[in-house]
Amino acid sequence: MLTILFALGTAVAGSPPPPPPTGEETPAEGRAGDDDRMMRHWSEIADKLALDEAQRTSVEKLYFDSRTARVDISAREEKARLELERLMMDPASDEKSILKAFDTQSAAEADLRKNRLMLHLGLRKVLTPDQWKQLASMRDERREGRDARRGRRPPGGDD
Numbered sequence: 001m002l003t004i005l006f007a008l009g010t011a012v013a014g015s016p017p018p019p020p021p022t023g024e025e026t027p028a029e030g031r032a033g034d035d036d037r038m039m040r041h042w043s044e045i046a047d048k049l050a051l052d053e054a055q056r057t058s059v060e061k062l063y064f065d066s067r068t069a070r071v072d073i074s075a076r077e078e079k080a081r082l083e084l085e086r087l088m089m090d091p092a093s094d095e096k097s098i099l100k101a102f103d104t105q106s107a108a109e110a111d112l113r114k115n116r117l118m119l120h121l122g123l124r125k126v127l128t129p130d131q132w133k134q135l136a137s138m139r140d141e142r143r144e145g146r147d148a149r150r151g152r153r154p155p156g157g158d159d
Contacts (some may be wrong), residue, residue: 033071077105
């Protein structure tokens with residue numbers, strides 16, 4: 001319902017409406033999902049990166065601290081999104097309240113992205129430059145395989 005209301009608002013403002021909801025994760029949740037998938041294969045990844053025990057322990061702590069914080073931030077974002085939706089559906093809601101709710105929800109979304117960034121910055125501190133490059137290469141290969149399975153072309157792949 002919120003998407004429909006925003007679509008109507010943006011259509012009136014002259015910009016194209018957002019795509020309809022697909023039931024898929026939001027971009028921030030999807031990227032966080034990448035981190036979750038990484039941890040499911042963590043032992044194998046750690047072996048490929050040749051991490052020592054201290055690095056393994058540090059990365060596991062970084063991940064679980066980040067994941068714990070992400071649970072709280074996600075709940076705050078969901079509550080803010082629901083409040084915004086409630087205000088948008090209430091014809092008596094004033095613009096100031098709606099904009100404040102929008103700002104609250106947007107800030108929570110930014111906090112989700114910041115949480116993921118902080119995890120990656122922490123990983124960069126723990127891993128050697130070569131390990132970081134190797135991890136990035138592994139991530140890129142995984143994404144290319146996933147995109148190929150979904151029928152997407154890689155960037156620049158205009159055959």
